[in-house]
Amino acid sequence: MNRTLVLLYAALLVYAAIALMPFFWMLLTSFKEQRDLFRIPPEFRPTLAYTDDPFRNYAEVWTQREFFVYFRNSMIVSGLAALGQVMTCSLAGYAFAKMELPGKNILFAVVLATAFVPAEATIIPEFLLMRGLGWIDTWLPLIVPSFLVGAFGTFMLREYFGALPDEYAEAAIMDGANPFRIFFEVYLPLAQPALIAIFVVGFINNWDELLRPLIFLNSEELFTVPLGLLSFFSQYEAAWHQLMAGSVISIAPLVVIYMVCQRYVLQGFIGGGMK
Amino acid sequence: MKVSLTSISILALSASIATAETTISYMSWSPDQLELEMPVIAEFEAANPGVTVEVQAMPPSDYWPKLSALAAAGDLPDVFMMSSGFVDSWGLAGNLADLAPLAEGTDLGAYFEGSLTPGMVNGTMVAFPQNWVAPVLYYNKDMFDAAGLDYPDADMTWDEFRAAAKALTTEDVFGYWVYGRYAHVDTWVYRNGGRYLTDDKSGIELNAAAVNTLQFLSDLIAVDNVAPQPQEMEGIRQQDVFPLGMAAMWVDGSWNIDNVRNVADPSMNWGIAQVPMGPDATADTAAAYAWADMLSVSETSENKDLAWDFIQTLVGGERSAADFPGGKVPAYRAIAESDEWLERGSQPANKELILEIGAQTVYSGFSENWSTWRGYGAEGQAGLNGELDEVFNGRKSLDDAIAAFTAYGNEVLAR
C-alpha cells in the first residue's frame, strides 16, 4: 500500500514538473536581457536579476503601453461574458435535462452543432452582422452573445443536471413550488461545482480570445490584454523578453481566479442533497 | 496639365481643411515601426489643422484577418500597408486606388526605381514603397581569414563559392547554411536566370536554370556536406545559425542585419556580398531579387489627396535614417544614401551594396496566390517550401519534389 502511494506521488510529481516547466521558463525568460533569450546552449540564469534593474522588462511593459487599461477592459469583458454564460447555460442545460418540450432534442442538437463550425468561417459574416447592429468598436459583440447562448456550458450542465436524480424535487413539488423555484432552490445550488467550472473556463477563454476582439475593436482604450500584447511583435520578430513579462502579468488574474474557484468546486455538496 | 491637376488637388485639400473634422485612418503591420512614425504623424496633423490620423498596428498574422474583415465591409482604411506579394491579388480586384493622378507633382525620381516596380499592376501604380529589402550573402570574415580565403565579391562564380564552402567547413562549422524559404533560395534562382512561373504568370513551369539552381543548393547539403540538413538545426531559429558562428556563409534578407548585430558576439567580424551570378545566366537574364513594403490608398477613401499627402509624410524626405534600422532601405534615395543610413563604423562596412542590388534589374517573381504556391505567412511550410524541405532533409528526390510542387502550384494558380 505504501509502495503504491510512493509510486503515485512520484508519478504526480513528475507530471507536475512537466506541467509547471513552461510556466517557470516563461517566468525566467521575463527576467532575462534580450540578447540572452536564444543562446545555444540555453541561458538558465535570469540575467536581469544580476543587474541593478531586475524588473526592467515588467516596468517597460507596464509603463510603455496602456497595460492597466487593457487589464481593466479584459476584466470587465471576461467577467461579464463568463457570468452571462453561467446564467444562460444553467437555464438551458436544466431545461434540456429536466423539462419536457416537444422537439427539445432537436433544439439541443442544433445548439451543439453550432460548435462544429470553426470561427474562421463565420468571423467575417459575424463582423458584417455586428456592423449592421452598429456594435463595431464596442464591447457588445464580445459580451452580449455570451448572455444568450453557449453550446459548451449548455451541454455540460445538461449532463450534470441529468446526473442528479429527479427525486430531489419531490418535496418541493409537494409544497407547490413553481418550476423556477425548484430549479433555483433545489438544483442550482447542487450544480455549484459545474457552475464554477463554467465560469472559470468562460473567463479564461474570453480572456485569451484574440480573433474577435481583433476584428471588432478599433480604439485602443477598448483593447483587451491579448490585443495589447500584439504590440510586442514587429514585422519579423517579437520582443520576447517583454512579451514574456506581459504574458506573466496577463495570466496572474487567471491563476488567482482558478485558485479561489477551485476551493468551491471541491467543497462538495453531497450529503445536503440526499438527506 | 500638371499645374492644373496640382491646383485641383490643392483645392481639394483646402476644401477638406475647410470642413474642419477630417479623419485619415491608417493601418500598419509593424507595431514597432509605427512607434517610429508617430513623430511625423504628429507633424502631419499639425500641418493640416482639423485632420486627425487614426492609427492601428498589429503584426502581419493579425493584420491580414483584420484587413480582410474591413475589405469585406467596404471599410478599408484610407491608407494601409500592402505586401509586395499581395499587390497583384488586391490590386486586380480594384481595392487599391490608382496613385498616378495623386502623384502628379511628386518627384518620383527621388525614389529608387526598382522599389516602385512591385507596386505596379498592369501598368497602374496601386502601391507606393516605404522601404525595401534584398537578400544578401552574409559571410564570417574571421572564418575566411582563418581559411586563408579571399572575401566573396561580385565576380565570384558558383564553383568558387562551392570551393570556399568546402574549405570553410570544419568539424564544428558548416561552410554554408541554407533554409528553403523565398529569401534563401529565390535569389540564387533569379541570379541564375531561373524562373518558377511562366512568362504570363498563369502557371508554374520551372525552366532549366531554376532546376539547376535547386540541384546546386541541394548538392551543397547532400553531396558536398558543406551545409547541414535544415532538420539538424531545428530548435535554433534559422536566423541565428550564422550569427551564432555555426556557419561561415548564409543568404537571407537584408533585414537580418539587425538580428546578426543583436545575436552575434560583438567581436565577430562579418560582411555582406551579393549572391554570386549563376553559370546559366548572362548579364541579360540574371536578375536581382528585391521587394518592398508598400503603402496603398483604398479605392473607397473619401480623402485620397490627403491620403497621398500622408503617404508622402511616411515615406518622404522628412523621415530620419534612424527610422530604418539595419537592412531596411528607405525608398527615398537621399535618406538611403546618407551617411547616417550607411552607418559608417558599424558592421557590415558596405551597406551601399544593398543599394547597388536595388539599382540592378529586379525580378520579384510575385503573382496572384504567390503566398500559397511559394509558401508564406501561415503557409510558410506549404507549397515550394514544404517540398524543398523534404529535398534538403534527404527524404525526397528533387525530381519528385518539383513534380509535386508543379502540380500543386498549377492547381492554386488555376483557382
Place this chain on the structure above:
Amino acid sequence: MIFRHYQKKHLWPLAFLLPTIIGLLVFRLIPIFWSFALSFMDWQIFDTATFAGLDNYIYIFQSVTTLQILRVTFLFMLMYVPGAVLLALALAVILNSGLRGAAFFRGAFFLPYITSTVAVVLVWRWIFSTRFGLLNNALDYIGIEQNPAWLADPAYALPAVAIVSIWKDAGFYMLLLLAGLQTINNEYYEAARVDGATRWRRFIDITVPLLSRSLFFVLIIAMIRSTQTFEITYSLTEGGPNGATTTLAFAIYQRAFVDFDMGLAAALSYVLCVILGFLTLVQFWLRRRWVHE
C-alpha cells in the same frame, strides 16, 4: 421528467430556453447560414462575390492536398482524444481521492491551460530541438541514439503537436471531470468498502458508470476541440513539415486569411461540419450502451 404535472407545461421550458433560442437565431445561425451560402460563392474577400454553384466543393474533392488534410485531421483526433481524456480521467480520479497535497497538484496540472500558447510553445520548441533539445538529450541518456528531428520530420511532427495539445488541455478536462465527480455520493463508496471491493472494482463499478455522463460530455468536447486545434499548430509547426500537421482547421485559416478565399474556406468548414456531425451522431448512438442514465 419533473414537471409533467404542471399546467401550461411547455411555457416554463420555453421561458428557460428563451435566451438560448434568441441567441442561437441571431448570433449563431445567421453567421452560419451566411457562411454556408458563401461556400457556394466564388469570393476572394477583397473582390466581389459571384455565384459559383458547387465549384468550391468540387475543387476540394479534386485537390491534390485534400486527402492528406483529412488523414492528418483524423490521425490527430485519434492521438489527441483518447490521450487527453484518459490522462484527465486519471488525474481527476487520483486528485479526488483525498490525497495530501491535492490542491497543489490541481493547480499545477491546470496551469498549462492558462499559460499563453506563444509562451508555452517557446519552451516546447526547445524541448523538441533536434540537437540541443531536452527530449533528445534524455533519449541519448537512456541509450536511444537514433533521435528524430521532432518538428522537422513529417513522421514525428504530428505526434509532437498532439503531445503539446494533450499537455495543454488535460487540466481543462480534469476540471470538468472533477466537477462531475462531485455528483457521486460518497455513500456508494462506503457501501462498497464495507463489501470489501478493491480500489479498481470501486473505480469500474461506481466511478465509471456514475461519471459516464460527464465522461461522455468531455469526449464530445475533446473531439470538437481536436478538429479546431489551431494556435499550437500555428506556432509550433506552422502546419509543416510539408503539410504533415495541416489539419482541416489549419487549412481553413490558410484559405481564409492567406489566400483570402472565403468561399473555399467556408466550403472546407462545412466538410468539417459534416464529418463532425457524423462522428457525434455515432457517439450519441453508442452512448446508450455505456452511459448510465
